[in-house]
Amino acid sequence: MKTALRRLKIILKTVIGLPIYYISIFFPKKKGLIVIGSSLGKYFADNSKYFYLKYYNRDKSGLNLIWLTKSRDVVRELNSKGLPVKFLYSFGGAYTALRASKAYLSHQLDDINGALIGGAKIVQLWHGMPLRKIGYGGDWMDDNLSGKVKLFISKWLPYAYYMKCDVLMAPSKRAKDNYVEPFSKSFRNNKIEDNIVLSQQPRTFCFEETFELSETFFPEKKMLLELRSKYKCIISWLPTQRKQFNKTIIDVIKDSGLNMKKMDAFCRKTNSIFVIKAHFLDFDLLKGITKGFNNILIYPNSDPYPLLKFTDVLITDYSSVFFDFLLLDRPIIFMCHDLEEYTNKAQFYYDFETLEIGPICRSWKSTIKVISNISEDNDDFAKKRNNKFNMFGFVEYFDTV
Incomplete structure (x- = not known):
C-alpha cells in the first residue's frame, strides 16, 4: 500500500511539475538573487546552513540570498533573527524561487522544488563524502525497467531527478573521483569532471577555532557547555539512516542490542554522557525512549555539527560523518552489528574493513570495552x-561558485 501511494505521489508530482518547470525556465531571472534550502525543505541545517551563515557574516553587497523552506518553524526561526527566509508554499516563496538565478542545495532538488528552480544555476553542496555507493551505479543502474525509467527522467524530466544539478562540490580529490559515476546523469552537459569543484564542506566551518558558535544561531551551545562542564567524556552515537532497508533508528537500537540500562550504568561509572543523534529522517522517533536514564541523552537538535565540536568519542557505522570528524583528530x-547485511546490499567506495580509522565493533559490549581503553x-x-x-x-578552502 505504501509503495503504491509513493509511486502515485511521484507520478502526480512529475505530471504537475512539467508545465511549472517550463514556466520556470522562461521566467525572467533577477541577477544576484540566490535561493538556498536543505534537508528536503524541513530543517535549517547541513552545508546549506553554514554557507548561509558564512555569507551573512561577510560582505553582502550586490547579492540577495534567501532561505526557502517548507517548514513554518524554520520561517519563524529565521525571521526572529532578522534573516531573509520565505515559506516555499506561498506566493512570495514560489515567486522568489522562479526569479532566482542560482540555487544552493545540500541533499536533493526537494530541498526547494525542482520544477520551480528549473531556470536557475543549481549548485549542489551535497551532504557528505559517502562511504557507500550512491546515485547511478549505486542506488540504481539502467539495466532494468526501473533504471531505464530513471534514466529517461534524468534526461527529459530533470526537475524530477533528485540529483540534478549544474555544479557539485567535493571536499577532496578522492571524493571527486568517486562522484564521477554517481553524478554522471546529473548535469546538463557532458563535462562531468569539470562540473565537480573541489571545496571545503561549509558544515566543517563549525570546527574552526575562528568560527563563532553564537547562541543567537546555536541555542544548543548552552546545553553543550553544560554537558562539557558536568561530564568527563561526551560520547556521541550517530548511526546512518537505513531507509533503503525499510528500517528506522528504533530498529537499529533493537537489532544492535543496545541495552540502555547497561549503557547508562557504564556512563555513570565513568562520568560520561551517551548522546544519541538520529538522522533527520528519524528525528521524531526517539521521544521518551531514554526516560529514567540520567546519563543518556537524545540530542534535540537537527544539526549535529555543534555536538560533534564538543564530542570526545564518536560512534557511528556507515555514516559519512566520520570523514568530517577526522578534521578534529579524535577517537x-x-x-x-549488521555489517554482513549492509555490505551485501550496499557497495562501498573504500575497503571499509581496512580503513584503519577506528576499531570495528560488532556488539555494544565490545564498543564499551573500546571506550574504556580510550578513557585510559x-x-x-x-x-x-x-x-x-x-x-x-x-x-582547506571554500569555492563559492
Missing part, C-alpha cells in the same frame, strides 16, 4: 587515523 568507533589514554588508532586523513587530501 572514532564503528559499531556495525589508549587511542590505538591515533597515528593510523592521521595517516588516513592525509591520504584523503581534504581541501
Whole structure:
C-alpha cells in the first residue's frame, strides 16, 4: 500500500511539475538573487546552513540570498533573527524561487522544488563524502525497467531527478573521483569532471577555532557547555539512516542490542554522557525512549555539527560523518552489528574493513570495552587515523561558485 501511494505521489508530482518547470525556465531571472534550502525543505541545517551563515557574516553587497523552506518553524526561526527566509508554499516563496538565478542545495532538488528552480544555476553542496555507493551505479543502474525509467527522467524530466544539478562540490580529490559515476546523469552537459569543484564542506566551518558558535544561531551551545562542564567524556552515537532497508533508528537500537540500562550504568561509572543523534529522517522517533536514564541523552537538535565540536568519542557505522570528524583528530568507533547485511546490499567506495580509522565493533559490549581503553589514554588508532586523513587530501578552502 505504501509503495503504491509513493509511486502515485511521484507520478502526480512529475505530471504537475512539467508545465511549472517550463514556466520556470522562461521566467525572467533577477541577477544576484540566490535561493538556498536543505534537508528536503524541513530543517535549517547541513552545508546549506553554514554557507548561509558564512555569507551573512561577510560582505553582502550586490547579492540577495534567501532561505526557502517548507517548514513554518524554520520561517519563524529565521525571521526572529532578522534573516531573509520565505515559506516555499506561498506566493512570495514560489515567486522568489522562479526569479532566482542560482540555487544552493545540500541533499536533493526537494530541498526547494525542482520544477520551480528549473531556470536557475543549481549548485549542489551535497551532504557528505559517502562511504557507500550512491546515485547511478549505486542506488540504481539502467539495466532494468526501473533504471531505464530513471534514466529517461534524468534526461527529459530533470526537475524530477533528485540529483540534478549544474555544479557539485567535493571536499577532496578522492571524493571527486568517486562522484564521477554517481553524478554522471546529473548535469546538463557532458563535462562531468569539470562540473565537480573541489571545496571545503561549509558544515566543517563549525570546527574552526575562528568560527563563532553564537547562541543567537546555536541555542544548543548552552546545553553543550553544560554537558562539557558536568561530564568527563561526551560520547556521541550517530548511526546512518537505513531507509533503503525499510528500517528506522528504533530498529537499529533493537537489532544492535543496545541495552540502555547497561549503557547508562557504564556512563555513570565513568562520568560520561551517551548522546544519541538520529538522522533527520528519524528525528521524531526517539521521544521518551531514554526516560529514567540520567546519563543518556537524545540530542534535540537537527544539526549535529555543534555536538560533534564538543564530542570526545564518536560512534557511528556507515555514516559519512566520520570523514568530517577526522578534521578534529579524535577517537572514532564503528559499531556495525549488521555489517554482513549492509555490505551485501550496499557497495562501498573504500575497503571499509581496512580503513584503519577506528576499531570495528560488532556488539555494544565490545564498543564499551573500546571506550574504556580510550578513557585510559589508549587511542590505538591515533597515528593510523592521521595517516588516513592525509591520504584523503581534504581541501582547506571554500569555492563559492
